[in-house]
Amino acid sequence: MASNSMAGLITGSNSHFSRDSDEHQTPPTRQASSKTTCRVCGDEIGYKENGELFVACHVCGFPVCRPCYEYERSEGNQSCPQCNTRYKRHKGCPRVAGDEEDNFDADDFDDEFPVKNHREDLDRNHDVNHVENGDYNPEKLHPNGQAFSSAGSVAGKDFEGDKEFYSNAEWQERVEKWKVRQEKRGLLNKEDGKEDQGEEDDYLLAEARQPLWRKVPISSSLINPYRIVIVMRLVILCFFFRFRILTPANDAYPLWLISVICEIWFALSWILDQFPKWFPITRETYLDRLSLRFEREGETNELAPVDFFVSTVDPLKEPPIITANTVLSILSVDYPVDKVSCYVSDDGASMLLFDSLAETAEFARRWVPFCKKYNIEPRAPEFYFSQKIDYLKDKVQPTFVKERRAMKREYEEFKVKINSLVAKAQKKPEEGWVMQDGTPWPGNNTRDHPGMIQVYLGSAGALDVEGKELPKLVYISREKRPGYPHHKKAGAMNALVRVSAVLTNAPFMLNLDCDHYVNNSKAVREAMCFLMDPNLGKKLCYVQFPQRFDGIDRHDRYANRNTVFFDINMKGLDGIQGPVYVGTGTVFNRQALYGYDPPVSEKRPKMTCDCWPSWCCCCCGGSRKSKSKKKSGKGLFSVFSKNKNKKKMMGKDYVRKGSGSMFDLEEIEEGLEGYEDLEKSSLMSQKSFEKRFGQSPVFIASTLMENGGLPEGTNSQSLVKEAIHVISCGYEEKTEWGKEIGWIYGSVTEDILTGFKMHCRGWKSVYCMPKRPAFKGSAPINLSDRLHQVLRWALGSVEIFLSRHCPLWYGYGGKLKYLQRMAYTNTIVYPWTSIPLLAYCTIPAVCLLTGKFIIPTVSTTQHNYFLSSPLFHIMTL
Numbered sequence: 001m002a003s004n005s006m007a008g009l010i011t012g013s014n015s016h017f018s019r020d021s022d023e024h025q026t027p028p029t030r031q032a033s034s035k036t037t038c039r040v041c042g043d044e045i046g047y048k049e050n051g052e053l054f055v056a057c058h059v060c061g062f063p064v065c066r067p068c069y070e071y072e073r074s075e076g077n078q079s080c081p082q083c084n085t086r087y088k089r090h091k092g093c094p095r096v097a098g099d100e101e102d103n104f105d106a107d108d109f110d111d112e113f114p115v116k117n118h119r120e121d122l123d124r125n126h127d128v129n130h131v132e133n134g135d136y137n138p139e140k141l142h143p144n145g146q147a148f149s150s151a152g153s154v155a156g157k158d159f160e161g162d163k164e165f166y167s168n169a170e171w172q173e174r175v176e177k178w179k180v181r182q183e184k185r186g187l188l189n190k191e192d193g194k195e196d197q198g199e200e201d202d203y204l205l206a207e208a209r210q211p212l213w214r215k216v217p218i219s220s221s222l223i224n225p226y227r228i229v230i231v232m233r234l235v236i237l238c239f240f241f242r243f244r245i246l247t248p249a250n251d252a253y254p255l256w257l258i259s260v261i262c263e264i265w266f267a268l269s270w271i272l273d274q275f276p277k278w279f280p281i282t283r284e285t286y287l288d289r290l291s292l293r294f295e296r297e298g299e300t301n302e303l304a305p306v307d308f309f310v311s312t313v314d315p316l317k318e319p320p321i322i323t324a325n326t327v328l329s330i331l332s333v334d335y336p337v338d339k340v341s342c343y344v345s346d347d348g349a350s351m352l353l354f355d356s357l358a359e360t361a362e363f364a365r366r367w368v369p370f371c372k373k374y375n376i377e378p379r380a381p382e383f384y385f386s387q388k389i390d391y392l393k394d395k396v397q398p399t400f401v402k403e404r405r406a407m408k409r410e411y412e413e414f415k416v417k418i419n420s421l422v423a424k425a426q427k428k429p430e431e432g433w434v435m436q437d438g439t440p441w442p443g444n445n446t447r448d449h450p451g452m453i454q455v456y457l458g459s460a461g462a463l464d465v466e467g468k469e470l471p472k473l474v475y476i477s478r479e480k481r482p483g484y485p486h487h488k489k490a491g492a493m494n495a496l497v498r499v500s501a502v503l504t505n506a507p508f509m510l511n512l513d514c515d516h517y518v519n520n521s522k523a524v525r526e527a528m529c530f531l532m533d534p535n536l537g538k539k540l541c542y543v544q545f546p547q548r549f550d551g552i553d554r555h556d557r558y559a560n561r562n563t564v565f566f567d568i569n570m571k572g573l574d575g576i577q578g579p580v581y582v583g584t585g586t587v588f589n590r591q592a593l594y595g596y597d598p599p600v601s602e603k604r605p606k607m608t609c610d611c612w613p614s615w616c617c618c619c620c621g622g623s624r625k626s627k628s629k630k631k632s633g634k635g636l637f638s639v640f641s642k643n644k645n646k647k648k649m650m651g652k653d654y655v656r657k658g659s660g661s662m663f664d665l666e667e668i669e670e671g672l673e674g675y676e677d678l679e680k681s682s683l684m685s686q687k688s689f690e691k692r693f694g695q696s697p698v699f700i701a702s703t704l705m706e707n708g709g710l711p712e713g714t715n716s717q718s719l720v721k722e723a724i725h726v727i728s729c730g731y732e733e734k735t736e737w738g739k740e741i742g743w744i745y746g747s748v749t750e751d752i753l754t755g756f757k758m759h760c761r762g763w764k765s766v767y768c769m770p771k772r773p774a775f776k777g778s779a780p781i782n783l784s785d786r787l788h789q790v791l792r793w794a795l796g797s798v799e800i801f802l803s804r805h806c807p808l809w810y811g812y813g814g815k816l817k818y819l820q821r822m823a824y825t826n827t828i829v830y831p832w833t834s835i836p837l838l839a840y841c842t843i844p845a846v847c848l849l850t851g852k853f854i855i856p857t858v859s860t861t862q863h864n865y866f867l868s869s870p871l872f873h874i875m876t877l
């Protein structure tokens, strides 16, 4: 089954080394060193009764004097001028209206934070204040790094009482590193500005600890009029129905009944549409803080790796040059190269795409360094070169113009090569396609072919022209056999999930359609501001970006832009449980796709089915045994490998050909002695894991690596073999793929279903709208394509409506918020509105033909109801 007959199968090794990143260095301007003057009025900041400096904001420590602080709390907008955090009440301060809200001020996720986090936040503030006052000094650390000496305490509390916080391993580690670096610095510049340097560092450290994102509420003066109009319209609707029901048309009773039913349906669908828009929010991210926190100078880069998925199916409808542009824009994203991998799924098994990718990889060796050197946007060459802007404007490098011209020429050459490949691919030769090395192309029959994988670039592959590493690029065509359902895009994505788990296993994955390129090279960083947030991140299943399009005519003839949906509905959902998944431009949390529940307080994720209330969850098995939880991926991995020979006894016809012994058992078994108990439990859980994830020990081991990464003791050759195994067409049989985990099957709008499943489990999602659109796609710009698309979406909704996943009755007892359920219901019942709409439109014609009228002659007041309803409809659209 497995084919590795392909020419030049290159595999990337998995060594991760960090690179000094010099492109993201924008240290914010330093604050004035004076910590005792008020930054609002310039007065001296006083001291408290107990002789300590007054601190207004416990989050950023922005220096503000007491009178200004009190003015701000009573008269102003009640929050810190720097970080916008709501001011907390100080001891001995007069109570101000709104104080009782203090517990609810931070954000909507606040109520779910474990109590400990609140404490952490508080304690962190101390330390920030410390920093702000120039007293922060790691030298004062207790040898065990657990407590500060209380001598320098300025924040009004004694540090001795707050030891728990400093036992936080992460923080400890950070301080430790910081200390080391500080010492190094000290050696380097002994005489000059050691103090200065320290202060600068203090400031950066404080800045890095500030929140990575902020919720920006939409001002009530803007949103309240809308709410009022909605309520008014609701009231008018009630009057309207009262009137309609009390005045039946006796001579045309059936007609009247139909029209009232239609009207009730319209009213209901209007309610479904309006109410999820009640609490819209927007969010702001702070990329510089992300960089300060995770990309410290002289330390390993701690940003989380991301696997990019691109799906393609038909090289004729989705031209290879477009796919190539998408791939190029991914390879050149502004992110550490060793943390980016790009997986291209080819459901069309086309040699054209295969060859185009080889060319693309070659071109990327010149394109990527060019993008990074001149920081250009967008990094998809086709769209970059067709921009009609003055590209000379803010460019200072003298070489830019020359290099740009050269690059443009090279891109044109590249395009010519791709076009000639396309031209060659127009007519399939009788004997099928033959690869460059003379072997026949395995995918000659697109419905019956083996799985194919080809790895380009990456650390073991080609370097760019400047000798730097490039992200890994992987071509994948999953196995297709007659009789095996392939489940379209959902099936392709699940294959990608498994291949990427085996080859790179990044904790986050970005999913793009082949016609959606990265328009903002910092998009992944934007997503990381949420996903790497220590509190929010663990609860997020994905970050959704709006879908934006190129090449739509000025009047948006076919309503491709979907402004109401992407700029209003989605923001509304963001204020509830999170935006729906729209199929592209989404960064996923890998754990969420594996069907786990979001972590509850301290506990590790557990698995439950959400098809029934929680009392039945014991039947689903698969919950992880507590013993195995603490094990590293390496250990569990070896447990599975060890039990390989037991598989036949378990009644499964699991035979893998030619995979041989992939892992050095002797070596990884070390340290397992004395874990009899563990072995038993993991044997049991192994079975349930296989039922869930399928029979790949490597894949199962990878699911246990909570922060991603590959288990130790693997080699890339055997990993590629395993990758071929996990994309075989029978792999998903008798597993939960597509049912409970990964992309969910059963609808052509698999995206709605997939997002819905995760929200039902209690995950949240976030809507991220950077100023520069993160991704851009090409929308169908001819009528028939657009109609097909809209029809397909409607059919997809109907499929969900008729499936067991219908939001009307699925997942009660779970954690789906009711407004969220309303929104999902709206997205799947809308196609049905066409029926009452049709009926309603024919009623007047029937009335005219039969001469019977369903509306009695109306008085002036009744007339007003009729008039006001459409009026309000226009207003609340």
Ligand SMILES: O=c1ccn([C@@H]2O[C@H](COP(=O)(O)OP(=O)(O)O[C@H]3O[C@H](CO)[C@@H](O)[C@H](O)[C@H]3O)[C@@H](O)[C@H]2O)c(=O)[nH]1
Residues within 6 Å of the ligand: 311, 312, 313, 314, 318, 345, 347, 487, 488, 489, 492, 512, 513, 514, 515, 582, 583, 584, 748, 749, 750, 751, 752, 789
């Ligand atoms: O068998 C298939 C069929 C489709 N695709 C890919 O799926 C994506 C979306 O398909 P397309 O035909 O372009 O659908 P659209 O209606 O344009 O896409 C929107 O609607 C889809 C269904 O809701 C979502 O999956 C998409 O992400 C979203 O952009 C494309 O990248 C395809 O290459 C496959 O990989 N395999």
Ligand SMILES: [Mn+2]
Residues within 6 Å of the ligand: 513, 515
């Ligand atoms: Mn599309």
Ligand SMILES: [Zn+2]
Residues within 6 Å of the ligand: 038, 039, 040, 041, 042, 043, 064, 065, 066, 067, 068, 069
């Ligand atoms: Zn002041």
Ligand SMILES: [Zn+2]
Residues within 6 Å of the ligand: 057, 058, 059, 060, 061, 062, 080, 081, 082, 083, 084, 085
């Ligand atoms: Zn502040």
